[in-house]
Amino acid sequence: MSTKKHLNIGLVGYGFMGRTHSNAYKRVNDFFDVPYRPVLKAVCGRDRDAAGKFAGNWGYESIETDWRRLVEREDIDAIDVCTPNNTHAEIAIAAAEAGKTVLCEKPLAMDLVQGQAMVDAVEKAGVANTVWYNYRRVPAVTLAKRLIDEGRLGKVFHYRAQFLQDWTISSDLPQGGAGLWRLDAAAAGSGVTGDLLAHCIDTALWLNGRIDDVSAMTETFIKERKHNLTGKVEKVGIDDACAFMCRFENGSLGLFESTRYARGHKALYTFEVNGEKASLRWDLHDLHRLEYFDHADDAQLRGWRSVHVTDGDQPYMKNWWVPGLQIGYEHTFVHQVADFLENLGEGEPTAPTFRDALATQAVCDAVLDSAENRKWETVVPV
Numbered sequence: 313m314s315t316k317k318h319l320n321i322g323l324v325g326y327g328f329m330g331r332t333h334s335n336a337y338k339r340v341n342d343f344f345d346v347p348y349r350p351v352l353k354a355v356c357g358r359d360r361d362a363a364g365k366f367a368g369n370w371g372y373e374s375i376e377t378d379w380r381r382l383v384e385r386e387d388i389d390a391i392d393v394c395t396p397n398n399t400h401a402e403i404a405i406a407a408a409e410a411g412k413t414v415l416c417e418k419p420l421a422m423d424l425v426q427g428q429a430m431v432d433a434v435e436k437a438g439v440a441n442t443v444w445y446n447y448r449r450v451p452a453v454t455l456a457k458r459l460i461d462e463g464r465l466g467k468v469f470h471y472r473a474q475f476l477q478d479w480t481i482s483s484d485l486p487q488g489g490a491g492l493w494r495l496d497a498a499a500a501g502s503g504v505t506g507d508l509l510a511h512c513i514d515t516a517l518w519l520n521g522r523i524d525d526v527s528a529m530t531e532t533f534i535k536e537r538k539h540n541l542t543g544k545v546e547k548v549g550i551d552d553a554c555a556f557m558c559r560f561e562n563g564s565l566g567l568f569e570s571t572r573y574a575r576g577h578k579a580l581y582t583f584e585v586n587g588e589k590a591s592l593r594w595d596l597h598d599l600h601r602l603e604y605f606d607h608a609d610d611a612q613l614r615g616w617r618s619v620h621v622t623d624g625d626q627p628y629m630k631n632w633w634v635p636g637l638q639i640g641y642e643h644t645f646v647h648q649v650a651d652f653l654e655n656l657g658e659g660e661p662t663a664p665t666f667r668d669a670l671a672t673q674a675v676c677d678a679v680l681d682s683a684e685n686r687k688w689e690t691v692v693p694v
């Protein structure tokens with residue numbers, strides 16, 4: 313019999329992210345010895361049939377069609393917000409006020425003002441909280457963090473990141489509704505900046521520290537799309553592409569680029585860090601590898617090495633298979649739940665907390681302001 317404490321999960325939203333999180337809750341205790349067992353108590357969605365189907369598929373015990381009812385339920389310990397961005401704040405704040413643990417999909421909020429209210433709510437209520445920036449927990453990315461913290465790169469000069477996709481090139485693609493809310497500014501807040509660059513920024517702040525100021529440009533290539541909710545052709549308010557340069561507090565220079573118009577690229581998230589002693593780079597399409605160049609190597613053999621991050625000494629990997637056998641995208645969510653439950657047992661926060669995610673929000677806001685105003689913008693300290 314398991315002696316683990318139960319953490320009763322109430323999931324709001326059952327799209328793509330609802331599935332990744334549910335999978336993580338189900339798998340975590342099979343692979344990680346953590347003090348809590350997540351229990352799939354209820355899933356909430358406005359469409360009763362769809363919520364029922366999701367609940368049946370994933371093993372949720374019950375369904376709700378109003379998130380307020382879910383938040384009120386005494387048998388729910390944690391609210392997991394997997395809904396479009398424009399609903400994060402209202403749900404997360406109500407959950408915190410009801411004393412629930414809150415897990416929230418990225419980006420934290422529509423903007424900094426909303427994000428600040430969310431941080432205030434969880435901090436005032438003293439509830440555990442985290443934001444699902446899952447790529448931090450790709451073992452190769454966590455290894456990059458370890459190497460940087462060990463000082464192996466020395467002084468960092470450059471940080472560059474890209475997140476490239478191609479799924480919105482067709483002008484026939486409508487905006488709004490399931491999945492396509494990402495193209496609707498009223499639901500998403502922004503386009504690639506909040507959806508994709510937010511991942512790059514979260515990783516960058518974690519690996520390389522604060523960003524002081526930014527200079528950005530954005531473009532909306534398709535100006536009008538049919539809206540699924542109104543049936544009318546409406547103006548597109550999101551950024552289809554965004555590129556920015558920035559200065560980090562540690563003196564290094566940053567270059568970031570994201571688009572959904574890079575034909576041939578599905579989810580090409582890459583970053584590279586160049587330091588005085590060493591460089592490293594990572595690519596989501598080859599996610600179990602970390603490329604590393606160490607200038608201290610024997611000059612005759614010096615070169616980029618490709619580290620296959622599958623060994624028990626490397627982050628998270630001792631919990632999975634045997635050295636040489638890799639894991640993938642879904643495991644990053646399992647890792648986040650594992651860390652969250654471990655920290656919950658110890659009363660410790662799990663990064664990225666709402667406050668950590670607010671720092672990413674501050675950079676996103678500065679990037680969008682800079683693109684609009686066509687000038688450098690200072691990132692508001694949070």
Ligand code: SOE
Nearest residue numbers: 328418477494507508511579
């Ligand atoms: C968009 O296509 C998307 O699914 C993002 O919303 C996710 O955050 C990213 O990880 C993959 O791409």
